[in-house]
Amino acid sequence: xxxxxxxxxxxxxxxxxxxxxxxxxxxxxxxxxxxxxxxxxxxxxxxxxxxxxxxxxxxxxxxxxxxxxxxxxxxxxxxxxxxxxxxxxxxxxxxxxxxxxxxxxxxxxxxxxxxxxxxxxxxxxxxxxxxxxxxxxxxxxxxxxxxxxxxxxxxxxxxxxxxxxxxxxxxxxxxxxxxxxxxxxxxxxxxxxxxxxxxxxxxxxxxxxxxxxxxxxxxxxxxxxxxxxxxxxxxxxxxxxxxxxxxxxxxxxxxxxxxxxxxxxxxxxxxxxxxxxxxxxxxxxxxxxxxxxxxxxxxxxxx
Numbered sequence: 001x002x003x004x005x006x007x008x009x010x011x012x013x014x015x016x017x018x019x020x021x022x023x024x025x026x027x028x029x030x031x032x033x034x035x036x037x038x039x040x041x042x043x044x045x046x047x048x049x050x051x052x053x054x055x056x057x058x059x060x061x062x063x064x065x066x067x068x069x070x071x072x073x074x075x076x077x078x079x080x081x082x083x084x085x086x087x088x089x090x091x092x093x094x095x096x097x098x099x100x101x102x103x104x105x106x107x108x109x110x111x112x113x114x115x116x117x118x119x120x121x122x123x124x125x126x127x128x129x130x131x132x133x134x135x136x137x138x139x140x141x142x143x144x145x146x147x148x149x150x151x152x153x154x155x156x157x158x159x160x161x162x163x164x165x166x167x168x169x170x171x172x173x174x175x176x177x178x179x180x181x182x183x184x185x186x187x188x189x190x191x192x193x194x195x196x197x198x199x200x201x202x203x204x205x206x207x208x209x210x211x212x213x214x215x216x217x218x219x220x221x222x223x224x225x226x227x228x229x230x231x232x233x234x235x236x237x238x239x240x241x242x243x244x245x246x247x248x249x250x251x252x253x254x255x256x257x258x259x260x261x262x263x264x265x266x267x268x269x270x271x272x273x274x275x276x277x278x279x280x281x282x283x284x285x286x287x288x289x290x291x292x293x294x295x296x297x298x299x300x301x302x303x
Contacts, residue, residue, distance in 0.1 A: 001092070002126070019190075026124060032148075032203070033287075033291040033292060034078075034178065034291065034292050034293070034294070035291050035292070035293050035294075036082065036293065036294050036296055037276070037277065037293040037294070037295050037296065037297070038296045038297075038298070039264075039265045039274050039295070039296070039297045040297075040298045041233055041265065041272050041274065041297060041298070041299050041300075042299075043149050043213070043216055043232035043233055043272050043299070043300070044214075044229070044232075044270050044299065045070035045232075046213060046299070046300045047171055047173075047212075047213065047300070049058055049169070049171065050168065050169070050171040050173065050237060050238060050299065050300050051299050051300045052085050052086070052168060052173070052215075052297075052299040053082075053083065053084045053085050053297070053299075054084060054085065054086055054087075054088055054215070054235070054293060054296070054297045054299065055079050055082050055086075055087045055088070055118070055217050055249065055295070055296055056087075056088045056235060056237075056274075056276050056294070056295035056296070056297065057075065057076075057079065057088070057089050057090070057113075057116075057220070057279065057294060057295075058088060058089075058090035058091070058092070058237025058238070058276040058277075058278040058279065058295065059090070059091070059092040059127065059237045059238065059240055059276075059278030059279055060072055060075075060092070060093055060109065060238075060260060060278075060279045060280050060281050061092055061093075061094070061095035061129065061253075061279070061280025061281060061282060061283070062093055062094065062095060062104035062108075062109040062129070063095045063097050063101075063102065063103060063104055064098035064100055064101045064102035064103070064104065065100075065102075065208070065281045066100065066106060066280065066281060066285050067095075067100055067104070067279065068096065069104050069112045069113075070108055072104075072109050072112035072113060073112035073115055075294065076113055076115040076116045077115060078114055078294065079116060079294055080116065080118075081118050082113070082294070082296055084118050084296065085116035085118060085119055085120045085168055085196055086118050086119075086120040086121055086122070086123060086175070087117075087118045087121075087122040087123070087168070087243075088122075088123055088124075088141075088175075088217055088235060089113065089118045089122065089123065089124035089125070089126070089151075089156065090096060090124075090125060090219055090235065090236065090237035090238075090276065090278075091124070091125050091126045091127025091128075091129075091130055091145055091180065091217060091237060091238075092105070092127030092128065092129045092130060092238065092278070092282075093109050093110070093113075093130055093150075093151075093235065094107070094127075094129045094130050094133040094147060094220065095125070095129060095133075095280065095282070096129055096132065096133070096225040096282065096283065097280070097281055097282065097283065097284070097285060098283060099284060100285075106146055106147055106149075106150035107150060107153075109150075109170065110150035110151050110153065110154045110156070111154060113154065113156065114154035114156065115150070116156075118275075120166050120168060121132075121157075121166075122156050123156070123157055123164070123175055123177065123217070124151050124157065124158045124159070124177075125158065125159050125160070125177040125178065125179075125180075125191040125217045125218070125219055125232055126145065126147055126148060126155050126158060126160065126179070126180050126183075126219065127180060127219040127237070127238065128180050128181075128182040128183065128195075128219065128220070128238070130141065130145055130147035130148075130180070131143075131145055131180055131182075131183040131184065133147075134146055134147070136195065136303075138184060138185060141184060143160070145269055147242070152276065158177075159175075159176065159177025159178075159217065160177065160178070160179035160180075160198065161177075161178060161179045161198075161199065161200040161203055161204045162176070162177060162204065162207065163175065163176035163177070163204060163205075163207040163208055163214070163284065164176075165209075165210075165212065171212075172210070172212040173212050173213045173214070173215060173232075174203065174208045174212055174213070174214040174215070175214075175215050175217070176208065176214055176215070176216045176217065176231075177204075177211040177216070177217040177218075178199040178200075178201060178204060178206070178217065178219070178223065179197070179198035179199045179200065179217065180198060180199065181194065181195075181197035181199045181218070181219070181220045181221070181222060181223060182195040182197060182220065183195070183197060183198045184196040184197075184198070195240065199218070199223065201223060201226055201227065204216075205228070205230065205231070213232040214231045214232055214235045214264075215231070215232060215235065215299070216231045216233070216234045216235070217234050217236075218234055218235070219236060219237055219238050220225060220236060220238045220255070221234070221238065221239065221257075221261035221273060221275050222255055222256055223236075224236070224261060224263065224266070224268070224273045225257075225272070227271060227273075229269070229270060229271050231271070231274075232272065232299070233272045233274065233297075233299060234272070234273045234274075235273075235274050235276070235297070236261070236269075236273065236274070236275050236276070237273075237275070237276045237278045238254065238255075238278075239253050239254055239255055239261065239262050239263060239275055239277075239278075240277060240278045240280075240281065240287070240290065241262060241263035241264075241275075241277035241278070241289075241290035242259075242262050242263065242288065242290065243282070243284075243286055243287050243288070243290060244280060244287070244288045244290070245262070245288070245289040245290040246288075246289050250262045250263065250290075252277075252283075261273065261275055261282065261292065262275065263275050263277055274295065274297055276293065276295040277290045277291075277293045277295070278292070278293070279292040279294075280292070286299070
């Protein structure tokens, strides 16, 4: 029979363990840890000899004290050491984080991101929080939103249903970017919120004018089932890996597909998707088992 003293010791140990894990999830992993998460992807029919290294920065959710402009600048400087051919920014630069002590103005986080440098450039799409934070854009139902203007002011192109043809070592590929799939918040007659996307996958791919491979940037991964095999690789953020992830499972994922597209490299019917765990936090400053990351993707010959 367990004595009262032993029971109290077990209870105390449980409380201390819970407190320690909570302190780690709130105070250490979200704001102090950072890893470089690497993926090697070899899409079908990828051109021989074309190797691309892509550095991905997703979901900074800039705010004090968790993701200050200084921390964004430090992450940008670290990204520059990874020898990527191009840097892809996947949106949600702004935040709705409830436990922040202060905001980081768009001019400050964009200035920090302007430190990024790569031979084939820095390219961006927008996220749902960037749209939701711009009340004027929500009211008029269209952009440009201030996050886009802030990025363009520092020379970073933003893709909303657009594509650009790039070359490395004489071989071409297309980089396409979707507008956000949850851009506009609306309230239905029942009083419940719903979202209107501005994404146009068919129109975006119609801008691809030859057979060179396509890499698609889409903030939310939920578009992936609709992406044709014409696209060699889709790269997304948005989910933060669920922010809490244990043994490859995330209890809560902001996706209609749950854990199917929560995190990492996903292959379906020969089509490739990489979902970055991102950098910041949404709603609450909690991360456990999925630390903030710079995602580094080697595609093709260098994979």
